[in-house]
Amino acid sequence: MDEKSPSRKGPDFCSLRYGLALIMHFSNFTMITQRVSLSIAIIAMVNSTQRASPSNASFEDPLADTLSNPSKPIKELNTRASVYQWSPETQGIIFSSINYGIILTLIPSGYLAGIFGAKQMLGAGLLISSLLTLFTPLAADFGVILVIIIRTFQGMAQGMAWTGQFTIWAKWAPPLERSKLTSIAGSGDQWQDLSQEFSVSLSFSTPTPCCIMPEGAAFGSFFILCVGGLISQALGWPFIFYIFGSIGCVCCLLWFTVIYDDPSHHPCISAREKEYIVSSLAHQSGVLSSLPFIAASSCTILGGQLADFLLSRSLLRLITVRKLFSSLGLLLPSLCAVALPFVASSYVTTIILLILIPGTSNLCDSGFIINTLDVAPRYASFLMGISRGFGLIAGIVSSTATGFLISQDSETGWRNVFFLSAAVNMLGLVFYLTFGQAEIQDWAKERTLTRL
Structure with a gap:
């Protein structure tokens, strides 16, 4: 407080640091959609009104249904997918597994981010989460155990990405702009557990309050809750995972191309912005932050x-x-x-x-x-x-x-x-x-x- 603060300039919303906040916003948006995807798809995955075999899953045969019932719309037949006999207790374990994964990586990921770099940690977490999202429908066909394992590792990946963000902002956000920058970046994933639990309550047919760590939701949660059901009805529930998993992979390409760990090594940053950020953070302690x-x-x-x-x-x-x-x-x-x-x-x-x-x-x-x-x-x-x-x-x-x-x-x-x-x-x-x-x-x- 006693030291004279560096010269300030007004926030430039066209600057590189605000572009970083916007990219991080979409990264968070992608991760929340991937996380809540199962909460939306589960309603169709365990729909007891569809015919299910005694095994783990049943598959509808569009050709056989067409021959037996020619008047049935083809669009309805194409949206049929596997139906699983998962009890409410099993569903609860599946939903909670991703939270256990996040808890496991909160502290180790912060340490690893200091070794390998926050850019690599966050990008790797987003990429792993996206790939696991793409493989979730296939894992469901192999059994509920594999789904739980995938969800746990997905939570670990998202925990890596979540922790890595703070290391990046420690080097990119001037003290007087941290609230604005982190608000822009965080609004893509805020209240994700709340939205997840709300959508889960729909599948259990009873709304239940929750007290789980929020990270999240404005845009991401609102979008998946609105669009997820439409995708499931029009294309089938597996496409919820395919679409948002693919979006995550594309976002990874943008992340690894544009983002750098600190402004000093970014090739496109202006000299004025670099000097402003570096001078603002000259007296900050990374560990204490x-x-x-x-x-x-x-x-x-x-x-x-x-x-x-x-x-x-x-x-x-x-x-x-x-x-x-x-x-x-x-x-x-x-x-x-x-x-x-x-x-x-x-x-x-x-x-x-x-x-x-x-x-x-x-x-x-x-x-x-x-x-x-x-x-x-x-x-x-x-x-x-x-x-x-x-x-x-x-x-x-x-x-x-x-x-x-x-x-x-x-x-x-x-x-x-x-x-x-x-x-x-x-x-x-x-x-x-x-x-x-x-x-x-x-x-x-x-x-x-x-x-x-």
């Missing part, structure tokens, strides 16, 4: 597990759990932010508080963030898209406000930034504690049509 993300991931996972434990044991009501974790996720980082100006003389204490702020704020993931699944499961994706839009606007406004405040006086400006963020958190917490609910609203309930 990664610690808040590790803390955030840990708190998200632990918070989700604790919330589900409290609900499964009926220790607290659903609305109590939502308000409890919302209070922790807003109150704890606010206290840390308010304390920061008063412990500036202690380097270690300052670092600890800066790590705890993003870490504890992710406890909200088990609170109000997934509350839309409780009050309006039918419209969860639509409402999440709206709330994510407000989140993106808030990221832009906060970055602009921060730049304005610290431009007057660095030390006083940062103190005002921390106080202002704490005040906004408290205002939101009071509003949610007052009006928050967990029951399905009347306007979100399904209406039963009756004939007179």
